[in-house]
Amino acid sequence: MTGMAAPLSEADMADLAAYFSSQTKQGGGAAEDMVEAGEKLYRAGNAETGVAACMACHGPAGSGNPAANFPALAGQHATYVEKALKDFRSESRTNDLNRMMQGVAERMTDAEIAAVAQYIQGLSN
Helix, strand or coil, X not given: CHHHHCCXXXXXXXXXXXXXXXXXXXXXXXXXXXXXXXXXXXXXXXXXXXXXXXXXXXXXXCCCEHHHCECCCCXXXXXXXXXXXXXXXXXXXXXXXXXXXXXXXXXXXXXXXXXXXXXXXXXXX
């Protein structure tokens, strides 16, 4: 983002902020065959492998926790969530405090990542 944002003026940034904040958030649909597994991971994690429940940080409805700087996830595109989790797992993404997301993602299988990404896409708040 730095390369894209560097040439923007203060007015450009204010205009972009106004545009994006005026957009209406819409939840997406989830692949029905993955919802049950995704919901289980999101709400309870996987005790056998040490995967923490997503809702512990991102909230039961995926609305996030602004005070802790944990982002809202509800309605986020499954493709993006899946890529982000795989990037945390491979350590090519490291913008998480104390490796919190890396620690969670490294314990997740590809199937778990796909399922929870689908569930998140279907959340709406």
